Amino acid sequence: MIKSGFYIIFLAFILTGCSLFMDSDEPIAKVGVKVLTMKELSENVPNYLDAADSSLWADDYIKKWIHRELLLLKAEDNLTVEMKDVSKELEEYRNSLLVFRYRNVLMKEKMDTTVKDSDIQNYFNTHRESFILNRNIVKAIYIKVPVEVSSPENIKDLCTSSDPQKQARLNEYCLSYAKAYDRFNDQWVAADQVLKNIPVEITDQNQFLQRNHFIESTDKIYYYIVCISNYRLSGQVSPIEYVQNDIRNLILSKQKIEFLKQIEKDIYKEGLDKNKVKLFKTKNNRL
Numbered sequence: 001m002i003k004s005g006f007y008i009i010f011l012a013f014i015l016t017g018c019s020l021f022m023d024s025d026e027p028i029a030k031v032g033v034k035v036l037t038m039k040e041l042s043e044n045v046p047n048y049l050d051a052a053d054s055s056l057w058a059d060d061y062i063k064k065w066i067h068r069e070l071l072l073l074k075a076e077d078n079l080t081v082e083m084k085d086v087s088k089e090l091e092e093y094r095n096s097l098l099v100f101r102y103r104n105v106l107m108k109e110k111m112d113t114t115v116k117d118s119d120i121q122n123y124f125n126t127h128r129e130s131f132i133l134n135r136n137i138v139k140a141i142y143i144k145v146p147v148e149v150s151s152p153e154n155i156k157d158l159c160t161s162s163d164p165q166k167q168a169r170l171n172e173y174c175l176s177y178a179k180a181y182d183r184f185n186d187q188w189v190a191a192d193q194v195l196k197n198i199p200v201e202i203t204d205q206n207q208f209l210q211r212n213h214f215i216e217s218t219d220k221i222y223y224y225i226v227c228i229s230n231y232r233l234s235g236q237v238s239p240i241e242y243v244q245n246d247i248r249n250l251i252l253s254k255q256k257i258e259f260l261k262q263i264e265k266d267i268y269k270e271g272l273d274k275n276k277v278k279l280f281k282t283k284n285n286r287l
Contacts, residue, residue, distance in 0.1 A: 029062055031069035036062065103260060111259045115248045123247050124240045131238040136191035136205055139230040141170075144180035144197065150223035156214060159185075159227035179222060185229050188242040198224050206233050 026038040044061060045054050076084070124131065141159050158170035174181035184194060191205060200217045202208045208215075210233075215226040232239060240247075271277045 029066055031066055032073050034069050036065050103263070106263055107256065107259065111256065113252060113255075115251050115255075119251055120244050120247045121240065123251060124243070128237050131243050133232055133234050133236055133238050133242075136209060136234050137188045137232050137238075137242060138191045138194055138209065138228050139185050139188060140194050141185050141227045141229075142180065142182045142194050142197055143174055143178055143225050143227075144222050145174070145178045147218060147221060147223050149177045152216065152223065152225070155225060156227065159225075160213075160229070185227075188232070188239055191231065194226055198226055209233065 027035050028038055028041055029036040041058055041061065045058055049057055143155060143159075145155075155170070155173075158166050158173070161167065180197065182194070191209065195202060195205070195215070198215055198217050199219060200215060209228065209231045213228050215224075215228070217224045232242075268277075
């Protein structure tokens with residue numbers, strides 16, 4: 001235990017005190033013929049850690065390195081020559097990685113990633129049954145303000161107004177006095193995300209949303225209010241705004257699949273046209 005503590009302090013000094021040590025090939029641990037050097041260790045330590053955390057991280061890294069190398073040593077000693085031959089797997093992995101990278105280059109350079117709003121609307125109209133809400137969602141404003149500076153009727157008036165001047169006044173008021181202030185009146189969010197901030201017990205959220213545009217509560221210190229401008233209930237079809245990013249990703253995914261299929265067809269045709277492919281007749285085919 002004392003040895004471990006001393007080692008951590010030593011690592012902290014080495015890792016934070018001198019770049020000469022960090023860049024050296026000074027050995028830290030050895031398993032068989034494998035050696036872990038200070039340079040390798042320092043290259044792996046995250047640069048956002050402070051001295052104490054760096055030394056703890058380094059100590060853990062060394063232990064894991066030793067465990068891994070011991071396990072590898074055991075595997076080398078106990079597996080057959082055939083089992084240790086991984087050349088086929090490495091070649092398959094290399095081929096897959098090259099194809100993956102080439103596809104990404106092609107998609108980045110040549111694929112059209114534009115998704116029109118009309119395409120999103122058409123997809124939504126065609127697949128409305130796929131966008132049934134599994135939670136209640138709302139458009140709302142949440143405000144938590146000290147009681148002594150609260151003005152409930154004024155806040156309600158500003159919350160429900162579409163007048164830019166009144167909206168600006170609400171922002172100014174809340175930025176000056178509010179302990180918490182979230183504007184979700186221009187986007188759909190889960191009702192739970194908003195209502196959890198109000199110290200009000202809600203036994204039936206569906207009924208509660210249908211009956212209340214304002215949800216108010218007061219304790220000894222704060223006045224709370226949620227101004228709900230719109231809501232949709234679980235089981236109803238989602239508003240398109242709530243799922244448009246999901247639809248855009250679905251369309252892009254489909255476009256990606258079609259793009260890659262076409263690329264493969266074009267490369268295959270090019271290979272045939274340039275005589276890069278030769279097919280041989282065998283007993284089992286009639287090519």
